[in-house]
Amino acid sequence: MAGDLRIGVACKRMVRFRFDGETLTACEGEMLASALYAQGRRTLRTSRDDGGPRGAFCFMGVCQECVVSIGGRLTEACRTPVHDGLVVESVR
Template sequence: MRIDSAESSPTVELFLDGQRLPARTGESVAAALFACGRKALRVSPRLHQARGMFCLMGSCQECLVMVNGRRVLACQTRVVDGLRVETVPETGADV
């Protein structure tokens, strides 16, 4: 998930809810956000508890985010320069 050799992959920028964050091309969005200290990606609608990276292999779907208007898993989405990521708004039910 995280690029092992920092010098082999260029540093780029991604945007989370408009906030500019550094990342490495090719790493997962989840790894980039975690490396920047962002651990919570959404709030559970029923219990209002923070949700974020859990399994990091696409099974749990706790790292659900929006990219280009589509719901995607941060752990399965690769960083590209200028990627715009948004947190998923509350829907009233866990998704």
């Protein structure tokens, strides 16, 4: 399924990364939110208010809906390039 939503992208190198313990693949340098979205991962965190699912919305660093944890640090998935061995956790 990876790559089904990528249009006109020349992927020079596929890399592996982990999301909530699952190994996934992406084009090296692709933004994490896009890589997850392309593989059907829509929920990146849950709301502190109501526990509802949250995921990438603006894809440009404005809404903060795509925040994930990388090495214990909260960061925007839409502004984080994927690299080989990246380990990502959803935020609950």
